[in-house]
Amino acid sequence: MHLEDIIRRKQKLAEDPYADTGQNAPPEIQQAVQRWKELPEQKRLDTPLLYWLLGSGTPPYKMDKEEAQYTNNSEVEGQVCHNCEFAYLKISNKKFICSQISGEIKPSGWCRLWKPQKK
């Protein structure tokens, strides 16, 4: 990459830090990034892009709760959403979402996709 290209890219990123985000991703992800960019500013501040993509941004990529056999109260010893690799907590509203299934989840929940958190 030439120096002029690097400078141009840095200027572009200074204007829009998400300018290159998702450019090599599948079309649905690119569209989800675009939908996030078009949200009102306050909504974007309340919903970080990663949370948007993992949450409401990419429903076609997620399994529904029934198919995943999701339950709000795990009956499998030692396996709950709270210690699963795929659970995310949105700090601003303290709600949990999952990168694998649609909708909100409970820390006490479980589904057949459970996987231990990486250490």
Ligand code: SF4
């Ligand atoms: S994959 Fe299943 S067990 Fe893991 S966080 Fe998501 S819903 Fe919970």
